[in-house]
Amino acid sequence: MNAPTGTGRLVRFALRRDRRLLPLWVLFPALVPPTFVAAFNGGYPTAQARQEYLETSLHNTAFTVTYGPLHGSSLGELVSWRSGFIPVMVALISLLTVIRHTRTEEEAGRRELIGSTAVSRHADLAAALVMTCTACLVLGVLSALVLIGQGLPATGSLAYGFELAVAGWVFAAIGAVAAQLGSSAGSARGIAVVVLGTAFLLRGIGDVSALSGGRWGWLSWLSPIGWAHRLRPFEGEHWWIVALAVCATVALTAVAVALSARRDLGNGLFAARVGPAVAPPGLRSPLGLAWRLHRGSLISRTAGFAVVGLGLGGIAESIGELMNNSSPAAREVLARVGGPGTVVDQYLVGMMTMFAVIAAGYAIQAALRLRAEESGGRAEPLLAAPVDRLRWAGSHLVFALLGPTLGLTAFGTATGLAHGLNTGDLGRDLPRVLAAAVVQLPAVWLFAGLAFALFGLLPRLAAGAFAILLVSLLLGWVGGELGLSQWVLDLSVFNHIPQLPGEEPAVLPLAVLTALTAALILLGLYGLRRRDMPSG
Template identity: 55%
Template structure:
């Protein structure tokens, strides 16, 4: 364990921008939810109406978990039902990034040549993830308690998020020992997260409909966060499940790490072909090989979310029929005068932000290839920098368009109006392309800070969701490119703001490519 604290400081220094951003943003989300709930359901009758409509809705339960009652605290807990999934995802990605990615890039071997213990790097990465999750949980507790929620329930809500993150940090630590590459470790970790979500969803759906499979939710760390019942009669003993599981996963990761060589893995590597196929001998074909898995995952996940969002549309109509405050919230999110149009327009904004996440990830693949040393052998051939970079940007631009089209179609199929929802989804493209252009500009001008593109996306997400719900100043909200899009379906369509956004995306992307062509490569 020698050198653990030094490596922990190194991890915190490398994540000094990204880690505070996600902690603060995810801590602000419950506060925004609480303010919206108080504004939309100011009395017990309105909250009871919401409970009666949604407590037995299988689609709502799959998405957010069980709704235990109609109090403000119980509605808040239910509204935050997806937060544990996000915290778990960030925690496991953080651990994989500072363990298997470090080995894959060769940096772990350099630090290991100093006075550093065998397990110091693994433990430092896990401790960093644990600390971030704990700080996030405490900020959530303090934030909602300051808004009048009982302190004990607020603490249970925050600790539920924390322990979910801890468990999946352990999952990430175990996954990092199993595969030869960071991509495989991320795949195993995310697969475990998806399985946990499906177990929770299946168990809660069964319990809601009177079935006998409610016990499935107890197999899921995400289900534990719900079974803790924050602000609904807390079950503090459920926290022990998370603590024990965290300890077991960390012990398993350390034990597995001791059984393998540095840079090796416990699962056998699949041997590649001795020579590339003819279809792989171009920059675009190589980019397709590297990007196709990510693209498929985003398409499948967002299509499933689209089916859910389209399926609950009728419940939303029933919900807002007699609640003007809720109708006003949806109207602020977008759309025309019709409540359903406003709901669907707000949903399209969410999908646009999600597609921007794919565009950022696809663009940052350029930086990942450069930092890992894989770009140099490619550029040593007849491939030029602009051709190499443009091949990846094709997937950031056209791939995001395909993601939005499929998501809009899935939502339309579930709702029964695909003819309007596919164009409404594609209307988000100019703002998505702005994020891709900004990411390309960071890679070109400030490659060491390329990951700040995620911070920009987080800021725009905060403005589009929390800022809109809390009615922040229009000038502040206008910083986000998503604030200038037409609110479809139902809103007024104008091509002028879309053209400006496309020009901004083109200018930032072209500037990034020009800077990439002129600067040194690689930049560590």
Template identity: 45%
Template sequence: MSNHLTGTWALLKLALRRDRIMLPAWLAVLVAMAAGSAAATIPLYPTLAERIKASETINTTPPVVALNGLIYDESSIGAIAMVKLSGIGAILVAILAIILVVRHTRSEEDTGRLELVGSTVIGRHAALTAALIIGFGTNVVLGILTTLGLIAAGLPVAGSVAFGLGWMSVGFAFAAIAAAAAQVAGNGRAANSLAITLLGVTYVARAIGDTAGPRWLSWLSPVGWQQQLRPFAGERWSALLVSLAFTAVAVAGTYALAARRDLGAGLLPDRPGRARGAAFLGSPLGLVWRLQRAGLAAWAIGFLLLGLVLGNIASKVGNLLDNPDLQDIILRLGGEKGITDAFLAAEFGLASIIVSVYGVQSIMRLRSEEANTRAEPLLATGISRLGWAGSQVAMALFGTTILMFATGLGAGLAHGLALGDVGGELGRVLGAALAQLPAIWVLVGAVVALYGLVPRQVVLGWVVLLAFFLLGEMGPVLKLNQWVMDISPYAHSPKLPGPTLDYGPIFALVAVAAVLTAVGLVSFRRRDIVA
């Protein structure tokens, strides 16, 4: 076994050098988000009565519970302060773990670099081990820094440690999941898609378990395991063992899978292609479609299922409200329809963040094609630079549209069937989902601009996504100025379904997306190909 690990240290140092900008940026934002949320929330609820009232309102509002989870101690200021980050924050931690592990395993195989390195004195499992060390090590550092940040913000030590360990455990679980996905999938994009799909499925399972039930569904999710640690609510340290046991089993299984496959191949068999290519492959857009259609189909199926689940939950939201005071407020604000629309708007907002991941990943393929010298032979033919890059941009925009359409279609059908009014609800809910697209396209445009201007730093697109998301989610908690929060395109997305729609922000977002995309494409046209 030791021979299989030869060269792990060298690969680890190389990977850390490659991530010297991205990793500190992610860690700094996540830790600042946690500490800032705690520091901003503590003064808001100085008395026990205020804390209990806030907790009861959260726990009896299904949209909030579905997004973030339950507060297990309604008198705890720490539980209130960190409830949002135990849900949405855990998603970000999981995405970071997935990006890191796939980036240094399957993506390296796709480029051919791992085969080149493997021809030297590098062991068979060195790259996988180095990637797991980076994934686990990053989450250990994140857990420690988060714990220290929460303590510095004034939260209890035991709860702060539990929260830091909870985030760490989520990162561990999804690092192991990503490593296994890298063995099964046929390429890095498919591995990312598979791991993120599993993240979405398990998160939805947790949301159903915490709202509509049954409760055991929450135990099918690494995010649910983290929440069962119950930071600041009578810590249950034994829940950590579930996540660690899963990680150990998943890592052992990953090494077993790695021993059974060839370098550059996935365990899922590739189907042989036709003897003659289709006519549409003669165009850049046809080639992009051929390369990405399988992954897009998998994402679309996942989002269709997500929409069906969300629509089903939305139809039951009104029945789940058992707080008389809250019921009275909701009835005065528009009845059960008001809270149902609020739930769908919140869930579509979260779905738009995940769909943005697909958009970022799709645009970053431009950089991988260029760096791996696959772009240059194509551009040496009659294909123009704008035609080649524009095809990838068009696919990213089309793909994100398909995913939001699938989400809205599923939610509209499930909600309409439950209410017995498919015709009335489907169009309304589908329109609400599609209204999130302009904000997603702004992010796609930002990544295109990065690719055109600073191609070697296009990976910062993930940081841009994280920053936009945090400005929208944490800005009100941190009491940021409105102009700062308005930097995020998600802050301007319409909160639909609802009674009114202001087209001004939608047109503005589309214009910004178009300008950013144009800047990126023009810059790419003028610069040299960068290896």
């Protein structure tokens, strides 16, 4: 079957537009696994040490949910497992890239201009998929070559590369389908991210259930992330998973093409609801408009934090009993990750850190809603009214700080409630666990301030806040677990947060982080007042 007319030229155009961004998201995931190779060689140089690490990590629910199942203690197996979150990152980047080059272009009016030339209706969709899937393949090959260069077996290294590639392929096609469903680029991104989150959750539930001998292990097979992990690099590779992923990608692409043929340009199959002719009183201020724009994600994410908190708090006691059976060396590793408290406290510290990272991502996204409003042309008519820039920016910044606050408070309350009811000491456990969640807020707010400062000073680089969050996550989780140098650990923002509930709270680092947040917000306001708008 021939490619749609104009696909090749649109691929070249997309590559030119992404000439700075594309190399970063191809190179960065490929360069992460070698750091794990070095860390495991340095921290666990013998087979016995790696076996003890296996025994520790095998029964750690947080690790299983984050990285997937662990089956062996060889260097390749440990590195592949410890890189288990990278396929999720690749999947997220892939779906966002496809939506950016399809629905975002359509929303901005550029697709209509290009479509007036000798270009097929589906050429932009084909170009976005070709570029994204090729980039995923290059990422996979590069990752395999890097691991081979580190002395790992070629077959397992190639399987790891395909693990990244198939995750990217399937979710690129999911992004293509979402681009046809949503009424806007924002709603398309929302649909695709919900699918990715559901896939991650199904894989996590299935893997934890399989680990404990439960009956829900089959849920992992409903998740493309689960498929990628089941390639089993360095453990007897299952190459047929690649064929399964290719078939799913082709099928989803066919669905996207069929849906594209059925909808009108500028509209999605899920039509936007028609608003009232007259705006309600609540929309007569910038803060009211910001509430209207943020309320959906605010309510849904707060509820999601609470629901997940109930589940994680309910299993905390049983996880503690399981971890108590591990070796002394394994418990020493747990102490490096989760602080000086009991094994249950260490488990809770890990959960709080993980959800603080999720809350920080939410904070960045909420702060960058300002950039979306500006680049979409919606800020200009608003600022033409008697509304100054600082009021407009401050109204969105309120929700960038408030949303994560409510989310972490709900998570801490739900986790503490479930854990306290389990132990029978609600009066003691609920305040301790809630404090462990709330103490993460200064680090989360810092990322909101960082995103806002970049928006005000360097709007083109505002999305770089996500990259800084990712680096902080990797240094925090990998460094503490593998015993890296203290100066490396201190590069992670989350390493400066007290490890509650097992550690004594320290006020000074929290005050410093809060002061840095205020300084970044002031820098952002200063830059916003002085620069031109809109800034492309």
